[in-house]
Amino acid sequence: MTIDLFSTSGSEPLTVSQLTGHIKLTLETAFEHVSVVGEISNYKKHLPSGHAYFSLKDSEATISAVMWRSRLGQVFFSPQDGMKVIARGRITVYPPRGNYQIDVTSLQPAGMGELQIAFEKLKEKLYKEGLFDEKHKKPLPEYPSRIGIITSETGAAIKDIMTVIKRRFPPVELILYPVRVQGIGAAREIAQAILNMNRYGKIDVIIAGRGGGSLEDIWPFNEEIVARAIFNSDIPVVSAVGHEIDYTIADMVADMRAPTPSAAAEIVVPDYRKMIEIFNDFAYILGRHVFDSVRDKRDTIRQLLNTYSFNRPHDLMRSFSQRVDEVDRQLKSTMTYLVDKKNTQITSLSHRLESLNPDRVLERGYAIIYDGRKVLQTKRDTMQHGKGEIRFHDGRVPFHVKRDD
Numbered sequence: 001m002t003i004d005l006f007s008t009s010g011s012e013p014l015t016v017s018q019l020t021g022h023i024k025l026t027l028e029t030a031f032e033h034v035s036v037v038g039e040i041s042n043y044k045k046h047l048p049s050g051h052a053y054f055s056l057k058d059s060e061a062t063i064s065a066v067m068w069r070s071r072l073g074q075v076f077f078s079p080q081d082g083m084k085v086i087a088r089g090r091i092t093v094y095p096p097r098g099n100y101q102i103d104v105t106s107l108q109p110a111g112m113g114e115l116q117i118a119f120e121k122l123k124e125k126l127y128k129e130g131l132f133d134e135k136h137k138k139p140l141p142e143y144p145s146r147i148g149i150i151t152s153e154t155g156a157a158i159k160d161i162m163t164v165i166k167r168r169f170p171p172v173e174l175i176l177y178p179v180r181v182q183g184i185g186a187a188r189e190i191a192q193a194i195l196n197m198n199r200y201g202k203i204d205v206i207i208a209g210r211g212g213g214s215l216e217d218i219w220p221f222n223e224e225i226v227a228r229a230i231f232n233s234d235i236p237v238v239s240a241v242g243h244e245i246d247y248t249i250a251d252m253v254a255d256m257r258a259p260t261p262s263a264a265a266e267i268v269v270p271d272y273r274k275m276i277e278i279f280n281d282f283a284y285i286l287g288r289h290v291f292d293s294v295r296d297k298r299d300t301i302r303q304l305l306n307t308y309s310f311n312r313p314h315d316l317m318r319s320f321s322q323r324v325d326e327v328d329r330q331l332k333s334t335m336t337y338l339v340d341k342k343n344t345q346i347t348s349l350s351h352r353l354e355s356l357n358p359d360r361v362l363e364r365g366y367a368i369i370y371d372g373r374k375v376l377q378t379k380r381d382t383m384q385h386g387k388g389e390i391r392f393h394d395g396r397v398p399f400h401v402k403r404d405d
Contacts, residue, residue, distance in 0.1 A: 017095065024093035027100055031091035036063070036102060037110055040083050045072075052079070056087060056102065064101035065089075074184045075107050077219055080118050084110040115215055119222050122249060126224070131231045131253050138236040138255045140268060144204035146173045147268060148235070150193045153178035156211045157242065157261035164265035169272050175203065180220075181210035187223035194229040194237065206233065207264045208250065209240030218243060221250040230254050240264030362393035369399070 014022070038056030045052045050069030055062050065087060067075075079085065089104040109115050126132065147165070151157045153176060165172060177197060179189040190208060197203050208230070210218065220226060221241050230237045230253045239254035240261045251257040258264035354360065362368070369376040371388040382388075387400045 016098075020093065020095050020098050023098075023100075024095065027091050027093055033088075034091060034102065035086060035088045037084065037086050038063070040079055040085055041081055043079055043081050054079070056085075064099055065104050066101055067104040067107065071105055076182075076184050076186070076216070077109065077115065077118065078122075078187075078223055078225075079107060080121055082121070083118050084114050086110050115219065115222075119249070122222065122224055122227075123252070126227055126249065126253065131227060136231065140236050140238070140256055141204045143270065144172055144268060146175060146203050148175045148177060148197045148203040148206040150177045150179055150190060150197070150206060150208040151210055151261070152181045155181065157181075157209055157240070160211075160260070160262040161207060161240075161265045164262050165269055168266065169269035171272075172269055182213065182217045182220060186220035187226050190220055191223075191225045191229035194226075194233050198234055203235055205268050206235050206237045207240050207258075207261070207268060208237055208254075209258070209261050209264060210242065211261065212242035218248060221248040223249070226250055227253045238264045238268055359393060362391070367392050370396075 036056055038058055041055045041057055041062070043052065043054040050072065052067045052069075052072050054065050054067075056065050057063075086108050087102055087104045088106045089102050091100055092103045093100045109118075130136070149158060149161055151161075158176060162174065165174065175197075177193040179193050180186040181190070194206065194208065197206055209221075212218075218241050221239070227249045230239070230250060236255040238256045238258055239248065239250045240258040240263065241248050241250065242260045247257070256264075256267060258267050358368070368391040369382060369388055370391060371381075371385040376382050376385060376388060383401060385401075387398070389396045390399050
């Protein structure tokens with residue numbers, strides 16, 4: 001393709017925008033489909049938009065790359081600096097800066113070794129942050145009543161868990177939160193499931209896992225988003241990814257690691273048959289202890305009944321009872337004497353009061369002179385009033401004083 005760098009007249013140069021437009025058309029037409037192997041560097045995810053910007057480099061060159069949010073969600077792993085990847089897409093030109101870049105449509109590790117490198121880097125990062133420390137591990141409930149299970153609803157893991165729990169501890173309630181456990185978007189679903197179960201709150205322990213598989217299959221359990229969801233869970237989490245030899249990041253962060261989903265089920269619930277044996281043994285031991293204790297106490301009581309010390313209180317009680325009767329008789333006698341004495345005093349006082357009664361004085365020949373209601377006490381008073389009544393013991397008579405002029 002030949003590019004005309006000048007206007008049609010041949011006298012005027014192109015503007016920057018015109019030149020960039022020609023370059024953009026040429027590059028984007030010539031490189032519509034490219035596949036590039038390179039090492040990621042300067043990886044940054046723009047928070048408001050969700051787009052990812054990074055560079056791909058080898059020992060001699062570097063090229064800018066961009067991956068839009070809609071496509072980034074289709075990547076099953078978390079890209080990291082230093083990871084060697086295969087990027088597929090097309091070449092585009094960003095006119096404001098005149099830079100060319102790869103518009104990445106898909107991204108995958110260049111090999112399983114790259115996933116292992118990413119695993120080790122994330123492991124080291126989370127270890128330094130303390131996410132693996134034993135002091136953060138929460139104890140599992142001894143007798144859970146409700147268990148949350150985060151796994152695929154169609155996988156073998158849920159069937160194995162249900163079979164084991166039904167056999168070992170049938171009363172427990174199981175709550176399944178179905179998620180994808182491999183491929184694109186699985187890690188985000190697992191992390192969201194853990195968060196939602198914590199929001200629900202009515203769960204005693206969580207089992208999160210899946211059956212075995214390749215490193216790529218189980219990779220969602222090596223994602224940072226899952227690790228932090230497990231660490232931030234208030235409910236104890238048991239990691240149950242079916243790979244007995246290797247550990248995932250989820251295994252390291254979880255409160256308990258089980259090598260398989262079946263093993264996780266055995267960890268979180270007791271065996272009711274063993275519990276029944278324990279209860280029977282306990283009941284037998286308790287029964288024997290009670291029987292022996294009753295027998296020993298009965299013998300002890302019999303011995304006490306025959307001792308002087310035990311019988312002495314009975315003698316004392318009889319003596320005290322007799323003493324109480326005696327005191328009672330004394331109290332009654334004393335009370336009778338005091339009552340009679342007070343009655344005599346009351347009678348004497350009554351006689352004295354009776355002797356002071358005015359009616360008794362009148363019976364002895366005395367009289368009381370009244371002027372209406374007023375008692376006349378002197379001759380002068382009588383002469384002044386001139387008339388009134390004289391009260392005798394048997395009644396009253398009027399009187400009138402006749403004056404001698």
